[in-house]
Amino acid sequence: MNVDRAIDAYLRHISIERGLSGHTVAAYHRDLAGYAAWLADRGIDDPATVTDEVVGAFVADRAGAEPRPAATSLARLQSSVRGLHRFLAREGVAADDPTRRLRPPKTPQRLPxxxxxxxxxxxLDAAGPAPGAAVDTDLLRLRDRALLELLYATGGRVSEIVALDVDDLAHGEVLRVRGKGDKERIVPVGSYARAAIDAYLSRARPELSRRGHATPRLFLGARGAPLSRQSAWLIIQQAAERAGLTAHVSPHTLRHSFATHLLQGGADVRVVQELLGHASVATTQIYTHVSVDTLRDVYASSHPRAR
Incomplete structure (x- = not known):
């Protein structure tokens, strides 16, 4: 098996057997295509002949490239290469795993x-209908309000929310979300989001649906086609500008806000993990970091000799 065939086999494995998302598989494919090209330049076509020195040289070469790659990009690259060689060793294609001594770079922990x-x-108010707006604008702003309310109410990823069908709203009180690896989870929907969705479904979606081909998708564009992730991103940017928010606001900002506000309100971290669809609680625990101001306030009010 040559390098290209080995990479194809590994990508099929993580896509079909492990059920990783299309975005993750595409990222691994890009990383491993670069790795294959690097090996080819050095006359290496048999993955079984790759040694730990070869892997180390590849990582050092990439780490020293210009422009200098971010630590997160380098960590993902190493993860891609490590996953490939572990797979080949497990399948018996290679006698050994040359990445077993490879240590990932330390990545700075950025708080969401x-x-x-x-x-x-x-x-949310900026996304809603404006008094006296034109009919078409009013329809789209009803949709925009429902979209943003649902993102914040559920903490869903934008890719999950735009992929929703109308039938995924079970009685309007819970939402069936298909996350990474096509794993399904049930998330409650609060009253504000339910009201915004009801207004959108009754007043806006029927008209938008008539403009395009029949589709079960919940959120539709101005011409009746399913709303794209890029359009959802733009909707949030426009609402942020109207609200006068100077900080960068993205769909993920609402997901971060959802998790942070739940934990600040006393929710258990494992409940938040389930709602977010995180495979590991360690991913969720990044939200448990509190601000310096919060630490100071709690200390001042709780410690008997703080004042």
């Missing part, structure tokens, strides 16, 4: 940026 509750409310 969350909006305050007041900022979220301003964003």
């Amino acid at each position: 940026k969350a909006l305050t509750i007041d900022q979220v409310e301003a964003l």
